[in-house]
Amino acid sequence: MSARTRSFHVTAAVLGLWLVVLSAVGAGDTGGQGSRGSVSVLATWTGDEGAAFRELLKSFTDESGIRVDYQGTTALREVLSSEVKAGTPPDIAVLPSPGELATYAHALVPLEKVLPPATLAAYGPLWKPAPRGDGAVYGIAVKADLKSIVWYDKSRHHRRELPALAARDGQWCAGMGGDATSGWPGTDWIEDILLQQQGKAVYGAWATGRLKWTDRRIGQAWRTWGALFGKGAARTALLTDFRDAGRKLFAARPPCALEHQGSFIRGGYPPKDRARASFAFSTGLIPGADRGSTAREVSADFAAMFHQTRQSRRLLAYLASAGAQTAWAQSTPRGRTRPFFANSEVPVEVQRDDGVARPIAEALGDSGSLCLDASDAMPIRMRLAFQRAALAYLSDVGKGPDALLTSLEKVRTDLRREPGRTWLSTVCG
Known part of the structure; x- marks a missing residue:
């Protein structure tokens, strides 16, 4: 074979290799032709x-x-x-x-x-x-997603029964577990209670860092939440993952009848029971709520x-x-x-x-x-402190929330002083 022929074959081989490489790169970029x-x-x-x-x-x-x-x-x-x-x-x-x-x-x-x-x-x-x-x-x-709602099994309960069920001990299915974000179902509870009891103006001022955690109205919301859970229910909530709490609604002998949770949770109910799930707005089920309120979290x-x-x-x-x-x-x-x-x-x-x-x-x-969900709107450090405080409160409801609220107020104050720290200016429509 002549040198020129060998050179031609080498060049053709190199060109062929480049075509293969370019073809592979193109497929990786596009997942197909015409990317x-x-x-x-x-x-x-x-x-x-x-x-x-x-x-x-x-x-x-x-x-x-x-x-x-x-x-x-x-x-x-x-x-x-x-x-x-x-x-x-x-x-x-x-x-x-x-x-x-x-x-x-x-x-x-x-x-x-x-x-x-x-x-x-x-x-x-x-x-x-x-x-x-x-x-x-x-x-x-x-x-x-809509959050100011309460789920129940409509095959067992009529909507008119819900206020009486809500006031009865042990009727709330609840789970605080959520991996790295455990405690957020508790913050949802407190936020919704505050919104229904005090209205959008107070809720908005608190969510945007303009209202102290030690304000009596914030304390009232925490105490209302604590009153809905006896010590036994609080302990169960601490040991239950939020994804599992509502499944109890559909048990053969349900230990509880109501779940306060966002609209997304219906998709996590057992498929065979999903058609039995219905909801009511939380306004009529929260003690001290303004019954005429249309505010929703x-x-x-x-x-x-x-x-x-x-x-x-x-x-x-x-x-x-x-x-x-x-x-x-x-x-x-x-x-x-x-x-x-x-x-x-x-x-x-x-x-x-x-x-x-x-x-x-x-x-x-x-x-x-x-x-908007108040803790979602807060700076991350404030939100995490709120979640931890909700867990701590349930671990000893009888102690009351005052010490926890004082600690949360210190976090708020520190964050307000930090240069460049951003709070949303409004959370309500």
Whole structure:
């Protein structure tokens, strides 16, 4: 073989190798032909929720050609904090609280530069927080839940029986366990009691750090909560995971009859019992509540952008759109509960003929009556201290909350003095 022939074969082999490499790189970037780049997303959704969200992202990829690298984790706070410190945050993160949105606001892209005006207009102010006080929106609620509700087994109890059940010892199914966030079901209880007893103005002042924890009205809410639990029920709640508490409603011989928990919990009830679950607003079941109140506590998952690219802009606009959210609900497998949304253009009809889900969807649309979960809106250190205090209070209800409230007030005072520490300016519609 001549030198020229050998040279030709070597060159052809090299070119062939490069073609293989380039083909592999292209497949890795796109997941298929016609890729238009990629975008990374971090959120808390795993299990069935994660699977449903991945299906939505697949629909986006099929439509746009943009690949989505999704990471779902129950340790979002730790993962995101680590990635932000390393300078490698995801393009988009879906944060489970406006307080965390405020924590990262300095690193986020204002969404007025990203989302179409018509999309932003479909959300009330409550659902698009401006945590830096400059009016700029840094997150938008792509999923929502109603919290001021109480669940019961409608095959055993009629709604008119609930006030008497609520006042009876031992009738509350409760679980404080929640992995690294244990105690948050207790903070939900206290927040809702305060909202129903004192109204939106007092609740809002407290949630935004303008009202002392030692205020008598805050103490009244804690004592009301403690009075609903005897020592035995309090101990059981401390030893029970929140995901297991409501399952007791449907036992052959249920030890309790009511669960104070957000709308998402229905999806965690045993599938065979889910159709028996119904709810009532908590207003009529909380001692000392204003019976005429229409105030409701809510929570949401807020999509935020760390990196503005053509791909991330397109995905965020998709996630916030009524069309994508309608498809998200409609693609939920039969037998599972559909998600709820804050977008006013998502029709209530996406909940089909579900007589439980539709009233919840309607309540979420009444933004003037709604207040964001108070602890979700607080700085992370305040929120964690609140969760720990709720656990400590249940461990010795007879001792009263005064010492705990004094400690929490010190945390609030310290945080208010810290330069650059961001509290939301409002939490109610």
